[in-house]
Amino acid sequence: MRTIRYTRPGDPAVLELVDAPIPEPGDGEVRLRVMVSGVNPTDWKARSGQYGGAPADATVPNHDGAGVVDKLGAGVDSLGVGDRVWVTLAGDGRPASGTAQEFTVVPAERVFPLPAGAGFDLGASTGIPALTAHRALTVGEGGPTRLAPDALADRTILVAGGAGAVGNAAIQLARWAGAEVIATVSQEAKARLATAAGAHHVVNYRDPDAVEAIRGIAPDGVDLVVEVAAGANAELDLAVLRPGGTISIYANDGGVPVDLDVRRNMGLNTRYQFVLLYTVGWDRISAGATDINQAIADGAFRVGEEAGLPLHRYPLEETAAAHAAVESGAVGKVLITVDAS
Numbered sequence: 588m589r590t591i592r593y594t595r596p597g598d599p600a601v602l603e604l605v606d607a608p609i610p611e612p613g614d615g616e617v618r619l620r621v622m623v624s625g626v627n628p629t630d631w632k633a634r635s636g637q638y639g640g641a642p643a644d645a646t647v648p649n650h651d652g653a654g655v656v657d658k659l660g661a662g663v664d665s666l667g668v669g670d671r672v673w674v675t676l677a678g679d680g681r682p683a684s685g686t687a688q689e690f691t692v693v694p695a696e697r698v699f700p701l702p703a704g705a706g707f708d709l710g711a712s713t714g715i716p717a718l719t720a721h722r723a724l725t726v727g728e729g730g731p732t733r734l735a736p737d738a739l740a741d742r743t744i745l746v747a748g749g750a751g752a753v754g755n756a757a758i759q760l761a762r763w764a765g766a767e768v769i770a771t772v773s774q775e776a777k778a779r780l781a782t783a784a785g786a787h788h789v790v791n792y793r794d795p796d797a798v799e800a801i802r803g804i805a806p807d808g809v810d811l812v813v814e815v816a817a818g819a820n821a822e823l824d825l826a827v828l829r830p831g832g833t834i835s836i837y838a839n840d841g842g843v844p845v846d847l848d849v850r851r852n853m854g855l856n857t858r859y860q861f862v863l864l865y866t867v868g869w870d871r872i873s874a875g876a877t878d879i880n881q882a883i884a885d886g887a888f889r890v891g892e893e894a895g896l897p898l899h900r901y902p903l904e905e906t907a908a909a910h911a912a913v914e915s916g917a918v919g920k921v922l923i924t925v926d927a928s
Contacts, residue, residue, distance in 0.1 A: 588606070588607055588608070588609050588688060588689040588690050589604060589605075589606065589688065589689050589903055589904075590604070590605055590606070590607040590647055590687070590688035590689070591603070591604055591605075591647060591648060591685075591687035591688060591903065591906045592605055592607075592645045592646060592647050592648075593634055593642070593645070593646055593648065594642065594645050594646070595642070596634065596635055596636030596642070597634075597635065597636070598635065598911075599631070599634075599906075599907035599908070599910040599911045599914070600907060601634065602634070602648065602687075602906050602907045602910065604903070604904050604906075607688070609689075609690050610683070610690065610691070610692045611658075611692070612658055612659065612660035612663075612692045613660050613661075613692075614660050614661045614662050615660055615661075615662050615663060615694055615695055616660040616663070616692050616693065616694055616695065617656055617658075617659055617660065617663060617666055617692070617693060617694075617695045617698050618656070618657045618658040618659075618660075618690055618691070618692045619652070619654045619655065619656060619657060619672065619674060619690065619691050619692075619693065619698070620654050620655045620656075620657045620689065620690055620926065621652050621653075621654040621686050621688060621689060621690065621691055621925045621926065622652075622653055622654040622655065622707040622711075622924075622925060622926045623652060623653050623654070623707040623708055623710070623711035623922050623923065623924060623925060624649045624651070624652045624685075624686040624687050624711060624903075624906075624922070624923040624925055625649065625650075625651035625652060625653075625686070625711035625712050625713075625714065625715075625920065625921075625922055625923075626648075626649055626651075626909050626910060626912075626913045626921040626922070626923065627649075627650065627651060627714075627715045627716065627752070627913070628838075628913060628914075629650065629715065630648050630649050630650060630685075630910065630913070631648075631910045631913055631914045633646075633648070634646075634648055634910065635914075642682060643682070644682040644683070645682065645683070646678070646682040646683075646685065647678060647682065647683055647684065647685030647686075647687055647688050647691070648678070648685045648687045648906070648910070649677070649678070649685045649686045649687045649923070650675060650676050650677050650678050650679065650685065650686065650714065650715060651673070651674065651675050651677070651686060651711055651712070651713070651714035651715055652673070652674050652677060652686030652691070652710075652711050652714075652925075653671075653672065653673045653674070653701060653707040653708075653709075653710025653711040653713075654671075654672065654674075654707065654710075654925075654926070655669060655670065655671055655672070656668050656669060656670040656672055656698070657690060659695075660692075660695075663695045665695055666695060666698060666700075670700060671700070671701040671707075671710075672698050672699060672700055672701050672710070673698075673699055673701050673710035673711065673713050673714060674686065674691075674693055674697055674698050674699070674714070675697060675699075675713070675714030675715055675718060675864075675872070675876075676697055676714070676715070676864060676865070676872075677691055677693050677697060679865060681693070686711075686925070687903065687906050687923060687925070688903075688925070689903075689925055689926060696869050696873065697869075699873075699876045699880060700880065702880050702883045702884040703884070705883050708890060708891075708898060708922055709883065709888075709889065709890050711922055712752070712890045712896070712898075712920045712922065713879060713883075713888075715864060716752035716753045716755070716756045716920075717756040717760070717875075717879045717888065718864055718872055718875045718876065718879070719753050719756070719837050719862055719864060720753050720754075720756035720757035720760055720813065721734060721756075721760060721875035721878060721879060722835075722837075722862045722864070722867060722871065722875060723753075723757060723811075723813045723835035723837055723860075723862050724739065724744065724757060724760060724761055724764070724811065724813065724835070725875075726811075726833060726835055726858075726860040726862070727742075727810060727811045727832070727833040727835075727858070728831055728833060728858050729831075730742065730810070730811065730833075731764075732874075733874060733878055734760055734763070734764045734875075734878040734879075734882070735764065735878065735881065736763065736764065736765060736885075737764070737765040738764040738765065739761055739764035739765050739766035740764075740765035740766070741765075742765075742766045742767070742810040742811065743766065743767040743768075743769065743804075743805045743808075743809045743810050744757070744761045744766045744767070744768050744769070744809065744810065744811050744812075744813065745769045745770075745771065745801065745805075745809040745811070745812045745813070745824075745827065746758050746761070746768060746769070746770045746771070746781075746786070746812075746813045747770075747771050747792070747812065747813060747814050747815050747816060747820055747824075748771070748772070748815035748816065748840070749770025749771060749772050749777070749780070749781030749784065749786055749789065749895075750772050750776075750777035750778075750780040750781055750895070750918055751815060751918075752896065752919075752920055753813070753815065753837060753838075754770065754781070754784075754813070754815060755780070755781075755784045755894070755895050755896045756888070757813040758770055758781060758784040758785050758786050758895070759784055759785055759882070759887060759888050759889070759894070759895075760878075760879070760882060760887075760888065761813075762784075762785035762786075762787075762887070763882045763885065763887035763888065767787055767788075767804075767805070768785065768786045768787050768788070769786065769787065769788045769789075769790060769801060769804055769805065769809065770784075770786035770788070770789050770790070771789075771790050771791070771792040771797070771820075771823075772789060772790075772791060772792070773791065773792065773793055774791070776918075777918065778791065779895075780895040780896070780897075780918070781895060782895070783892070783893060783894060783895035784894060784895030784896070785895075788804050792820065792823060797823060798823060798826045798827055801823075801827040802826075802827060805827065805829075807829050808827055808828050808829025808830070808832060809827050809828060809829060809832060810829060810832055810833070811832060811833045811834075811835060812824050812827075812828065812832070812833070812834045812835065813835050813837070814834055814835060814836045814837070814838075815837065815838045815840050816838070816839060816840040816841050816843070817834070817836045817838075817839045817845045818839055818841065818842070818843030818844050818845045818846075819840070819841045819843045821843075821845060821846070821847075825848065825851055825852070825855065825857070828855055828857060829855075830854075830855050830856055831855070831856045831858075832855065832857065832858070833857075833858040833859075833860060834857065834858070834859050834860070835860045835862055836859065836860070836861050836862065837861075837862040837863070890920060896919055896920050897918065897919030897920070898919060898920050898922055899912060899917055899919055899920065899921045899922065900922050900923075900924055901921070901922070901923050901924070902923070902924055902927075903923055903924065903925050905923075906923055909921050909922075909923050
């Protein structure tokens with residue numbers, strides 16, 4: 588089978604296309620025929636060595652993907668051969684199991700059914716972005732731990748970076764769950780994407796009146812912030828957060844250090860929740876996947892330009908170019924077509 592791998596950290600040039608034997612699933616494992624592989628920032632950061640330096644073993648990149656169940660290991664009864672599925676964190680702790688290859692073997696708990704009518708592009712775009720958004724939306728004090736229609740009714744959610752993959756997912760899921768959604772962006776083109784995703788209001792965070800604009804929408808403050816740039820947005824977040832509100836942090840784009848104003852945070856009784864899927868636990872991931880699949884089935888979670896998330900497609904042999912696109916900040920979702928049949 589065709590496999591992309593790297594044996595040393597570095598820029599996208601370390602990725603190479605090789606032939607490898609088709610792996611066999613062990614107990615509790617599933618073999619997937621990968622149709623589409625999704626690329627996330629965590630994939631290029633791991634490849635570049637930001638997460639621990641040189642890999643101990645040859646590594647297949649990309650955690651997210653979608654395809655068809657090809658073979659079941661012993662003890663797997665939750666899936667069937669031929670099922671259309673999506674997978675996430677495929678390579679976590681399993682260097683050979685990334686999705687940038689024609690077949691991969693993963694634990695069955697990492698595989699979820701693809702709802703009827705949903706394409707492989709949507710499946711490959713779901714994993715890390717949607718599950719991160721789900722977790723970020725379900726950590727507020729007194730708020731729901733699961734998402735469903737009306738779960739976030741009467742709550743106002745601020746999504747920072749509304750044109751990014753996680754931001755897009757957060758807008759769609761929050762809107763489906765009944766929240767009033769405000770998104771912040773840096774330019775008009777991104778404002779159009781956030782609006783397409785379903786944001787009720789879009790504010791340019793570079794506008795000197797951004798705080799006043801958000802407060803005009805939510806006079807009592809927002810209930811929860813889904814935050815992609817914790818340091819850069821710290822002042823704005825505190826200025827618009829209601830007392831007892833939550834700031835869910837899943838990234839710190841821009842690298843501005845996060846300095847906490849203790850007195851202001853105490854006065855607001857602020858809750859900070861950091862979000863990282865690798866350590867959140869599979870019980871929460873599985874619950875989140877169930878909720879996200881319901882949103883997909885309801886037609887409330889989509890991808891593509893019309894949903895505010897343009898798709899950029901590459902063939903498997905151009906995986907290096909796909910990684911370079913994500914690393915350079917491509918707006919939208921980068922996908923790799925593994926099996927074009």
